Structures are given as structure tokens and as C-alpha cells.
Amino acid sequence: MSPLDHTVDPQFARVSVIVPNFNKEKTLRACLAAIYAQTRPAAEVIVVDDASTDRSRQIAAEFPCTLLAFPVNRGVSAARNAGAARAGGDLLFFVDSDIALAPDALAGAVAELRAHPGCGVVQGIYDLTPLFADGPVESYKTLFEHFWRRRDVGVTAITMFALTAVPRHVFELVGGFDERLRDAEDVEFGTRLPASYEIRTSDRMLGRHDDVDRLGPYLSEHFRRARTYAGAVVAARWTPRPATPSVESADRRAPHRIDLGSVVGLLGSAVTVTGLPLAAWSPWLLLVPLAGLSAFLGADRALLGFALRQRGPGFLLFATAMRFLTHLTEFVGLALGLGRALLRRPRPGRVAPLAPESTR
Numbered sequence: 001m002s003p004l005d006h007t008v009d010p011q012f013a014r015v016s017v018i019v020p021n022f023n024k025e026k027t028l029r030a031c032l033a034a035i036y037a038q039t040r041p042a043a044e045v046i047v048v049d050d051a052s053t054d055r056s057r058q059i060a061a062e063f064p065c066t067l068l069a070f071p072v073n074r075g076v077s078a079a080r081n082a083g084a085a086r087a088g089g090d091l092l093f094f095v096d097s098d099i100a101l102a103p104d105a106l107a108g109a110v111a112e113l114r115a116h117p118g119c120g121v122v123q124g125i126y127d128l129t130p131l132f133a134d135g136p137v138e139s140y141k142t143l144f145e146h147f148w149r150r151r152d153v154g155v156t157a158i159t160m161f162a163l164t165a166v167p168r169h170v171f172e173l174v175g176g177f178d179e180r181l182r183d184a185e186d187v188e189f190g191t192r193l194p195a196s197y198e199i200r201t202s203d204r205m206l207g208r209h210d211d212v213d214r215l216g217p218y219l220s221e222h223f224r225r226a227r228t229y230a231g232a233v234v235a236a237r238w239t240p241r242p243a244t245p246s247v248e249s250a251d252r253r254a255p256h257r258i259d260l261g262s263v264v265g266l267l268g269s270a271v272t273v274t275g276l277p278l279a280a281w282s283p284w285l286l287l288v289p290l291a292g293l294s295a296f297l298g299a300d301r302a303l304l305g306f307a308l309r310q311r312g313p314g315f316l317l318f319a320t321a322m323r324f325l326t327h328l329t330e331f332v333g334l335a336l337g338l339g340r341a342l343l344r345r346p347r348p349g350r351v352a353p354l355a356p357e358s359t360r
Contacts, residue, residue, distance in 0.1 A: 012089075012090055012091040012110050012113065012114070012167075013043075013090065014043035014044075014088065014089035014090050014091070015040070015042050015043055015089050015091045015093055015106055015109075015110065015165075016042065016043060016044050016045075016046065016083075016087035016088060016089030016091065016092055016093065017035050017042040017044070017045045017046070017093045017094075017095060017106070018046050018048065018080060018083030018084060018087060018092060018093065018094050018095075019031060019032070019035070019045065019046065019047045019048065019065075019083070019094075019095055019096070019097050020048050020050065020076045020079035020080050020083065020094075020096065020097065021047055021048065021049050021050065021052060021056050021060070021079070021097035022049070022050040022051070022052055022056075022073065022076075022079075022097075023052045023053060023054045023056060024052075024054075024056060024097040024098050025052075025054040025055045025056050025059055026098075026132070026210065027097060027098040027099075027100070027131060027132070027210045028047075028056050028059045028060065028097045029059050029062070030100045030131060031095065031096075031097050031098065031099060031100055031101075032045065032047070032059075032060065032062075032063045032065065033063075033100070034100040034101045034102075034103075034207075035095070035101060036063060036064075037103055038101065038103060038104070038105065038106045038107070039103050039104050039106075039107050040104075040106045040107035040110060041106075042089075042093070042106060043088070043089050044065075044066060044087065044088065044089065045063070045064075045065040045066070046065065046066045046067075046068060046083045046086055046087055047060045047065050047066070047067050047068070047097075048068045048070070048079040048080070048082050048083045049067060049068065049069050049070065049079075050070050050073050050074060050075065050076070050078070050079045051069075051070045051071060051072050051073040051074075056097075057069060066086065068082055068083065068086060070082075074179070075179065075181075075182040075185075076177075076182065076185065077176075077177035077178060077179045077180075077181055077182070077185040078177075078179045080094055080161070080176070080177050081176040081177055081179065084168075084171055084176060087168070089168065090167065090168050090169075091109070091110065091113070091165055091166075091167055091168065092165065092166050092167075092168055092171055093106060093109060093163075093164070093165045094161050094162075094163070094164050094165075094166070095162070095163045095207065096161075096162045096163070096209075098131065098209060098210040098211075099126075099131070099162060099163055099207040099208065099209050099210075100131050100207060100208045101163065101205075101206070101207045102127070102205075102206040102207060102208075104204070105124060105163065105204075105205045105206060105207060108124070108202060108204030108205045108206075109122055109124075109165035109202070109204070109205050110165075111204060112165075112200060112202045112204055112205070113165065113167070116198060116200060118196070118197065118198050119197065119198040119199075119200050120166065120167065120170040120193055120194075120197025120198060120199065121159050121164060121165075121166050121170070121190065121193065121197070121198075121199045121200070122164065122165050122166075122200045122201075122202050122205070123149075123159065123160050123161070123162075123163065123164040123165075123199075123200070123201050123202070123205070124149075124162075124163040124164070124201075124202060124203075124204075124205025124206055124207055125146065125149035125150050125153070125201065125202075125203055125205070125206060125207075126142060126145045126146045126149060126162075126206075126207060126208070126209045127142075127146065127206055127207065127208045127209070128142065128143065128146045128310070129142070129208060130142045130208060130209060130210060130211060131208040131209055131210035132210050134210075134213035135213045135214075136315075136318055137212065137213050137214060137215055137218055137322070138210075138211045138212065138213035139311070139315075140307075140315075140318065140319050140322045141211040141212060141218060142209060142211050143306070143307060143310060143311070143319070144303065144319075144323075145209065145211070147302075147303055147306050148303075149201060150203060151302075152201045153201050153202065153203050154200065154201065155198050155199065155200055156199050156200065156201050157190070157199060158187055158190060158199070159186050159187060159189050159190030159193070159199055160186050160187070161185075161186035161189070162186075162207075162209070163205055163207045164186075165205070170193070170197060173194070174189060174192045174193055175192065176189075177189055181228060182224075182228070183224045183225040183227075183228040183229070184225050184228040184229040187229060215325075219325060219326070219329045222326055222329045222330055222333065223329050223330070223332065223333040224333070225333070226329070226330040226331075226332075226333030226334045226337060227333040227334070227336055227337035227340075228337065229333075229334070229337065230333070230334045230335075230336075230337025230338045230340075230341060261299045261300075262299070264295050264296075264298070264299040265295075265296050265299035265300050265323075265327050266327050266330060266331045266334070267292070267295065267331075268292045268293065268294070268295030268296030268297075268298075268299060268327070269292065269296045269324050269327035269328050269331065270292070270327075270328065270331045271288065271289065271291065271292030271295070272289045272292035272293045272296060272324075273289070273292075273328060275288035275289035275291075275292055276289045296323075296324060296327065297320075300320075300323050303319075303323065304316060304319060304320055304323070307319040307320075
């Protein structure tokens with residue numbers, strides 16, 4: 001198949017499942033058990049352990065999978081690249097080790113790609129129920145992820161690789177993941193996908209996710225991802241990309257689409273907090289934070305309405321507070337990330353993966 005032939009092979013006789021893992025002994029067994037319970041069996045399952053210090057490797061040894069073991073931690077981008085390099089299938093299915101797939105997820109991926117031959121990436125959605133219920137923070141995060149992904153079912157502009165299938169030749173054409181990135185690497189991957197390929201989200205690929213369950217780690221995760229996203233995706237809109245082998249300039253994907261609703265929510269939450277001290281000068285200036293709060297609530301009304309319908313008024317108040325804190329955290333991360341990117345202007349590219357140790 002020519003690198004510029006954007007009709008995806010509809011057969012997919014061999015599906016390789018690639019599982020990057022780092023210290024996920026809590027969920028890895030459930031993840032692998034779900035893979036081996038698929039209605040369409042995988043041709044191979046490759047677990048790439050990124051120098052875990054827990055019992056992850058012993059758990060992987062309980063299953064007939066191939067285990068690639070990194071001697072030092074190198075990040076999820078390197079783990080996915082190493083798994084793809086080892087895989088022999090014509091379809092690469094990436095699933096994180098904290099996700100248990102629904103039994104028909106692999107079959108759904110193949111069916112989706114066969115139904116849409118121009119699709120280069122198809123990604124699934126999270127179930128509304130977490131893999132392990134660990135408290136209100138996780139409950140909010142799972143609800144938000146489910147809502148956001150289901151809203152984008154169909155053709156979309158953003159790639160997310162928690163449970164995602166990519167034809168091998170498409171993955172190789174893009175060049176894999178940028179191994180310098182440990183956050184937002186999946187979104188950055190999509191910015192290099194030729195424009196003639198569709199990115200689709202499908203509810204035929206479902207998985208239960210064990211998400212972060214404490215406020216501190218939750219906010220830290222969003223801060224890191226926002227800071228990396230600012231440099232790897234947003235700032236990249238202003239930096240011309242060099243030619244990519246086998247991709248014609250006319251087939252470059254348009255700059256990453258900015259979600260106007262998210263921007264309004266971010267700015268609204270920031271204005272609410274920074275505008276509060278103005279009330280000390282004049283009560284009339286209290287209108288500034290109130291306007292910011294109104295903008296925040298208006299931007300997130302669909303999500304908050306979903307939270308109310310699913311979990312009731314008590315959870316709605318909690319979800320509103322969580323969403324507000326999330327926006328503030330992301331605003332700070334984006335601001336710092338953009339400032340750093342403008343000062344450093346990092347060059348695009350990908351670090352070639354090192355060969356991992358291999359065990360069976």
C-alpha cells in the first residue's frame with residue numbers, strides 16, 4: 001500500500017493489543033482478563049512494563065502475553081512505540097493498563113474501521129461506571145470523561161489513546177509518539193496525522209476505567225497535561241512544522257481545533273477568582289466576578305446538567321466545584337506552558353525508542 005493511499009485496509013486479520021503499564025498492579029489483572037475474554041480474540045497481546053516497582057510483571061506472567069520490560073522508566077510514549085515495534089498485527093489496539101474492555105471492544109474497532117475505510121484512528125469511550133469505585137473524585141472524573149467522549153461520538157479532531165485502534169501503516173506513517181512527551185502525547189500524535197484520514201470516536205468500543213481518586217493527584221494530573229498541551233499542541237500552531245517523510249504538504253492536518261466552550265470556562269473561572277478583590281474598591285465591581293461565574297456556568301451547563309440527571313442535586317454541587325477547580329488548574333498550567341514554549345520554542349521530532357528487554 002502506498003504511504004499516500006488513505007483507504008485503510010478493511011480486513012484486519014491480525015489485531016495486536018498493546019498495553020503500556022507502570023505500577024498498575026491494582027488493575028492490570030482485570031485489564032488482561034478483559035482482553036482475553038474478547039468475542040474477537042487478539043492475535044497477540046503485548047504488555048510493555050515501564051520499569052514498574054510493584055507486582056505488575058508477576059501479574060502479566062499469569063497470562064500468555066508477550067512482556068517487554070524496560071530497565072528504566074521512559075514514559076508512556078516510549079512504551080507504546082516499543083509495543084508497536086514488536087507487534088506483528090495489521091491493526092494496533094492500544095489500551096491502558098487501568099482499563100477493562102467490554103467483551104466486544106475489539107470487534108467494535110474492526111467493524112468501525114471496516115464501515116469507514118477513510119478512518120485512520122478510532123477511539124472508544126469510558127463507561128459511566130468506574131472499574132473500581134474509590135470515592136467522589138473518581139466518580140466525578142469518570143462522569144466527566146464519559147460525557148466528554150460520548151459527546152464526540154463520530155468524526156472528531158482530537159486523538160486520545162487510552163483505548164484506541166490504529167492501522168499499522170497509519171501509525172508508521174505518522175511516526176509514532178513523541179517520546180519527549182509524558183502528557184498530551186496522544187493529542188500531539190493526532191496533529192501529525194494526515195488530513196485525509198478521519199479521526200472517529202465510537203461507542204462500540206467501551207471500557208471501564210480506574211481513574212484518579214484523590215483531589216491532589218487529580219489537580220496535579222490536569223496541571224501537567226495542560227502545561228504540556230500548551231507547548232506541544234497550542235504553541236505548535238504558531239511554529240511551522242518541517243516536512244514529514246511520505247506526507248505531502250497539501251495533506252497536512254489543519255492546526256488543532258480550539259474548543260471555544262473550554263476557553264470560556266477557563267477564562268470565566270479565572271475572572272471569578274481574580275475579580276473578587278475588586279469588590280473591596282466598590283460593590284459595583286462585584287459584577288466582574290459574577291460575570292466570570294456566569295460565563296463558567298454557561299460554558300459547562302451541558303456537563304452540569306448531565307451530572308444532575310445522573311447523580312442528583314448533591315452531586316451537582318460537588319461536580320460544579322470540581323469543574324471550577326479543574327478550570328483554574330488548567331488555566332495556570334496553560335499559561336505557564338505557553339510562556340515556556342514561547343521562550344524555548346522546542347523543535348518538533350521524535351526520539352527513537354531504545355530496545356527493551358524481552359521476556360515471554
